[in-house]
Amino acid sequence: MRIIHCADIHLDSQMTANLDKEKAKERKHEILDTFLRMVEYAGNNNVDAIIIAGDLFDTKTFSAGARNSVIDSIASHPNIDFYYLKGNHGGGDRFIEAIKEVPDNLYLFADNWKRYNLYENEGKRITLSGIELGDDNVSTVYSSLLLDPRDFNIVTMHGQITTYQVKNSSDNISLSDLRNKNINYLALGHVHEYQEGELPPRGKYCYSGCLEGRGFDECGKHGFVLLDINEDDFTCKTEFVDFANRHLYEIPVDISDCKTNTDIKRKIDAAIGLQKSETKDLLKIVLTGDIDVDCEKNTEYLAKILMEGFYFAKVNDKTKIAVDYNDYELDASLKGEFVRIVKADESLSEEEKAEIIRCGFQALNGEDIEL
Numbered sequence: 001m002r003i004i005h006c007a008d009i010h011l012d013s014q015m016t017a018n019l020d021k022e023k024a025k026e027r028k029h030e031i032l033d034t035f036l037r038m039v040e041y042a043g044n045n046n047v048d049a050i051i052i053a054g055d056l057f058d059t060k061t062f063s064a065g066a067r068n069s070v071i072d073s074i075a076s077h078p079n080i081d082f083y084y085l086k087g088n089h090g091g092g093d094r095f096i097e098a099i100k101e102v103p104d105n106l107y108l109f110a111d112n113w114k115r116y117n118l119y120e121n122e123g124k125r126i127t128l129s130g131i132e133l134g135d136d137n138v139s140t141v142y143s144s145l146l147l148d149p150r151d152f153n154i155v156t157m158h159g160q161i162t163t164y165q166v167k168n169s170s171d172n173i174s175l176s177d178l179r180n181k182n183i184n185y186l187a188l189g190h191v192h193e194y195q196e197g198e199l200p201p202r203g204k205y206c207y208s209g210c211l212e213g214r215g216f217d218e219c220g221k222h223g224f225v226l227l228d229i230n231e232d233d234f235t236c237k238t239e240f241v242d243f244a245n246r247h248l249y250e251i252p253v254d255i256s257d258c259k260t261n262t263d264i265k266r267k268i269d270a271a272i273g274l275q276k277s278e279t280k281d282l283l284k285i286v287l288t289g290d291i292d293v294d295c296e297k298n299t300e301y302l303a304k305i306l307m308e309g310f311y312f313a314k315v316n317d318k319t320k321i322a323v324d325y326n327d328y329e330l331d332a333s334l335k336g337e338f339v340r341i342v343k344a345d346e347s348l349s350e351e352e353k354a355e356i357i358r359c360g361f362q363a364l365n366g367e368d369i370e371l
Contacts, residue, residue: 001119001126001231004042006224007053007158007189008087008210009035011070012062017215018282019312027214030245032066034211038224038243039073042080047226049118050080051128053189053208054087054158060094067098075103082106083116085130087158087189088171109156111137113145119231123150126229130156133170142177149182152234153203154227156187161205175199184236185227192218194225194240206238213248216284220247246311248282249275255319256289260296265305268315282312290322293358321354335364 011032015024042050056070074082082105086096096108107116109130119126125148131141147153159173171190178186179200186205192213196206208225210218223243229236253271258264268285277283283306291297299315306313328339338360342353 001049001227001229002045002047003118003154003227003229004038004047004050004224005053005156005185005187005206005208005227006038006050006211007187007208008055008192009052010055010058010210010214011035011066013058013214015214018314023312027212027246031212031214032069034243034245036069036073038211039077039080041241041243043077047080049128050082051154051156051187052082052084053156053187054085055189056084056087057095062094064098067095070095071099071103074106078103078105080105081118083109083128083130083156085109085156085158085189086132088133118154119229121231124231124234125151126154126231126234127151128154128156133157133159133173135170138170142174142181145178145181147182151182152184152229152236153182154185154187155181155183156189158189160190161188175205178205184234185238187225193220193222196238208240212244212246213282216248216250216282218248219250219284222247246280246282247277248284249277250284250286251275251277252286252288254289255287255291255295255297258291258295258297261298261301264297265302268302268306277310279309280311283310283314285313285315287315287317287319289319291319293321293323293354293361320351321358323354323357335361338364 009031013028013031015027019027084106109132111132111134113129113131115127115129117125118128129145129147131137133141157173159171161175162172163176182202183199184203186199186203188205188207191207192210194207194209196204199205206225209222211222211224213219213222221242221244223241226239226241227236251271253267255264255267258267272283285306299317303313303315325339325343328336339357342356348356
């Protein structure tokens with residue numbers, strides 16, 4: 001039996017944190033397209049079921065187009081069973097309420113444990129149990145989970161795993177309270193990157209992560225987990241499938257020895273080459289290091305150059321100015337006098353002095369001051 005575990009799709013996310021209106025709209029459509037492509041992948045690769053472990057939609061407000069596309073995709077794949085956990089982003093109830101006729105292959109969960117038999121033959125069963133976490137069931141969620149040790153048991157939940165139960169918090173999932181519960185695979189949602197770990201004595205927990213990175217806090221590979229369960233001996237192979245249309249990368253670049261924008265661009269290109277990013281990807285370059293006060297550095301110009309080769313690029317400046325006051329101690333020029341005056345001001349921190357000197361040098365050189 002083959003099962004896809006996905007979560008945190010966040011359809012109809014606004015995507016405006018970094019992108020202009022046109023590209024934000026395009027990315028919003030791409031997230032929906034990636035979900036639909038995943039369903040097509042399932043249909044073409046003998047997948048029997050898809051577990052959506054929460055947060056299919058981003059908010060309570062979503063478009064009729066996205067809703068209808070999801071329902072049409074589910075209904076048009078009757079050989080695949082969809083198991084939908086609502087999660088905690090509020091769109092789940094609205095999504096179900098807006099469906100005129102729930103497809104026969106769409107299965108839901110409630111605020112008490114609901115169990116489905118995914119496979120059953122001669123006493124062998126593969127089961128899926130899930131629960132919508134809330135304030136009303138936080139005190140009983142673990143004690144009420146009862147699973148047959150003879151079965152291959154999958155459990156799906158949405159929340160942040162913790163070592164121990166956090167009282168009165170429905171957003172946390174206690175791993176210690178799920179031990180010895182006969183769980184083979186804990187399909188989780190809420191964390192937006194792929195993670196997995198052991199769940200003794202017989203299973204493991206796994207966050208599939210989101211299908212598409214939406215911001216630079218969701219960098220790297222994104223996709224879903226494919227479970228391949230042997231129906232005879234219940235051995236299970238899992239594989240993370242990188243399925244995102246675009247990837248986001250945050251790339252630190254040390255420019256301590258750079259003097260010009262050309263030097264910096266050369267360093268950036270080398271770092272991008274090591275990352276092996278593609279032109280369709282989104283990049284955040286973070287400049288680091290201690291640079292000379294005379295260093296020619298224009299982040300706006302550098303970002304514009306990068307935008308010519310990538311879907312989106314931005315350059316953040318985290319460098320520090322290194323001022324060697326000895327170089328200006330006996331300098332009779334206006335720059336030397338300026339540096340000595342700033343150095344003598346005890347009300348300023350070293351960082352403030354370096355920044356004032358940098359801006360002052362740009363002004364003395366007739367350059368636009370980059371703040």
